Amino acid sequence: xxxxxxxxxxxxxxxxxxxxxxxxQLLSTPSxxxxxxxxxxxxPSERLSHRLDNLSLFDGDPAEQAQLKPDxxxxxxxxxxxxxxxxxxxxxxxxxxxxxxxxxxxxxxxGISYCRVNQTSPHELIGLICRK
Numbered sequence: 001x002x003x004x005x006x007x008x009x010x011x012x013x014x015x016x017x018x019x020x021x022x023x024x025q026l027l028s029t030p031s032x033x034x035x036x037x038x039x040x041x042x043x044p045s046e047r048l049s050h051r052l053d054n055l056s057l058f059d060g061d062p063a064e065q066a067q068l069k070p071d072x073x074x075x076x077x078x079x080x081x082x083x084x085x086x087x088x089x090x091x092x093x094x095x096x097x098x099x100x101x102x103x104x105x106x107x108x109x110x111g112i113s114y115c116r117v118n119q120t121s122p123h124e125l126i127g128l129i130c131r132k
Contacts, residue, residue, distance in 0.1 A: 013118065014108060015127040016095035019051050022102055050097035052125050057081055057115060060089040062105050080116035085132060091115075093128055 023046045026035040037046045059066040068091075070079035083091060090107040097103070108115075108130065115130040 012130045050100040053098040054096040056094045058092040085113040
């Protein structure tokens with residue numbers, strides 16, 4: 001019981017925002033056509049809401065494309081990563097959103113040795129729980 005409490009006390013939680021809002025705009029209109037935009041309920045709108053859909057973990061800046069594969073690969077179990085806490089490059093959490101090319105990224109603090117996906121159900125992602 002004490003060991004569990006100590007492990008929980010050392011946990012660091014990194015939550016992705018559950019949704020983001022974006023604005024869609026037509027950059028050019030083909031000749032003879034008129035553009036229009038409607039939200040999910042059919043109302044005229046350029047604002048779109050995107051729910052958190054997935055997340056990934058990177059070794060260094062995500063622009064370098066060094067995405068880390070979970071230790072348990074493509075299994076349906078909760079994904080986890082064993083990390084080298086002496087790595088001098090920061091690890092990054094990247095949050096992916098449904099029907100959007102927009103991603104949010106955040107550098108994690110140095111010294112992290114383990115992370116696992118934090119989710120309330122298989123379809124409700126929250127973010128990562130990590131430890132040093």
